């Protein structure tokens with residue numbers, strides 16, 4: 487176990503989200519993220535996991551689901567309690583959110599990076615009953631950019647979102663540029679979603695779409711991670727393409743160490759058997 491190296495430590499928050507997305511992977515996971523464990527955050531165990539990750543080389547942390555992190559940012563909530571410890575050990579703290587309760591985020595200055603799910607610039611109906619209205623999300627994104635944070639948008643590659651075709655992805659990137667964000671992550675839908683019917687109807691394969699999009703003018707390949715994620719520069723925007731079936735570790739290098747609400751550290755978000763400590 488001491489052989490593991492990783493650059494990132496992820497705090498996985500408990501299950502629970504207002505959005506109920508069809509492509510959500512968390513809903514198909516096991517009791518590692520069950521909501522009844524919310525009050526169980528043991529700061530001593532979290533500190534031990536952070537020490538392990540730091541010894542393994544982690545220099546950044548992300549806070550993601552499980553569920554929607556902003557639901558756990560009230561005073562005394564899961565994320566609120568963990569934040570001081572995370573900020574003490576990591577200069578980069580990246581919050582992954584669907585943009586729901588952003589008022590909980592603006593004053594948390596230890597959050598240096600924010601990654602926001604934004605399925606479409608052009609279809610406000612996709613937001614109805616799930617996310618904040620599109621205009622609210624866009625206004626919050628601008629506010630975060632103006633606050634000096636590093637802001638990225640997260641787009642699921644699927645037929646119903648702006649990831650549904652090459653042209654729609656390019657339009658999305660253009661709108662992201664106009665908004666002033668730093669980057670976009672394009673994600674392939676995972677077969678681990680709990681809604682198999684949705685997956686069958688909406689899945690699009692990442693590699694051909696990525697290759698078609700990035701062969702257009704304006705793209706420059708800048709980085710490929712050991713597990714396959716490719717990064718491109720697009721007119722100053724950093725664009726990452728995450729394939730769902732990418733490996734979670736290569737040799738002894740783990741993509742991210744995940745601390746779950748069951749108070750164990752895992753080397754893989756999906757596989758329960760990947761427990762580290």
Ligand code: SF4
Nearest residue numbers: 503505506507510584
């Ligand atoms: S916003 Fe994220 S955590 Fe919430 S349901 Fe959608 S995919 Fe799952």
